[in-house]
Amino acid sequence: MADQPAAIIPAATVVVMRDRPSGAPELLMLERSAAMSFAGGALVFPGGRVDPGDRALAEVGGADDPEDAAARIAAVREAIEEAGIALALDPMPDAAVLGEMRAALHGGMPLGEALERVGAGLALDRLVPFARWLPLGVPHRIFDTRFYLARAPEGAAPSVDATENSRLFWATASDVLEEADAGRATIIFPTRRNLERLALFGSFNDAVADARAHPVRTITPHVEVRDGVEHLCIPDDLGYPVTAERLTRVRRA
Numbered sequence: 001m002a003d004q005p006a007a008i009i010p011a012a013t014v015v016v017m018r019d020r021p022s023g024a025p026e027l028l029m030l031e032r033s034a035a036m037s038f039a040g041g042a043l044v045f046p047g048g049r050v051d052p053g054d055r056a057l058a059e060v061g062g063a064d065d066p067e068d069a070a071a072r073i074a075a076v077r078e079a080i081e082e083a084g085i086a087l088a089l090d091p092m093p094d095a096a097v098l099g100e101m102r103a104a105l106h107g108g109m110p111l112g113e114a115l116e117r118v119g120a121g122l123a124l125d126r127l128v129p130f131a132r133w134l135p136l137g138v139p140h141r142i143f144d145t146r147f148y149l150a151r152a153p154e155g156a157a158p159s160v161d162a163t164e165n166s167r168l169f170w171a172t173a174s175d176v177l178e179e180a181d182a183g184r185a186t187i188i189f190p191t192r193r194n195l196e197r198l199a200l201f202g203s204f205n206d207a208v209a210d211a212r213a214h215p216v217r218t219i220t221p222h223v224e225v226r227d228g229v230e231h232l233c234i235p236d237d238l239g240y241p242v243t244a245e246r247l248t249r250v251r252r253a
Contacts, residue, residue, distance in 0.1 A: 011143040012071040013047030017204045018152035024172040031167035042186045050074040053110030071146040072124045077111045083158040088126040140253040173199035214239040
């Protein structure tokens, strides 16, 4: 029997940014636990798969694009679960309420129920679509991941969940790339390309302006032979300053 094509898993990632009085904005980064089967030990943005509860909540809201709404909801939920940070909630919960929500979500409670319990709603327009990546032909699970930008709330104090992730920190995109280039950190191909793009921006508003200036088109990296060497490539019209990397240097999972 021929191998069955791998199922494509809808997912969402959120790039949480905080401006500084001077210099480039900082991004919230997580280090995946080394034992994780996908991207173990790599630096990533908060995110994960879209759950049935996310889809159900999107349907209740009557969104024009329920798939996009479900992904935004997943991004909000994952930010709470993985980093203990509240994005796109109205009203914004205080630290104690957020802690209760996080514990409930870790216990399996759907986000809709957790929101109802604390009397909060969603303000999904605070998440700005940035990119969408769908790698194919890879030996691991295939994720169709929507990337969103979000401004870090004032006074946010994120904390690692110590299960899927082992470390959490703020850093500029350039600093993360420098750590990876020096061999002190690991990043997979989509994260590297997005960090290179994010390194172009001097503020959250700059990033939003760039996101709105480029259409969000699904990016599926492909292999091209250039000067006799295989490169993993992406389109050159979506705002990315680097669109090809030698395949032998790429980490894809």
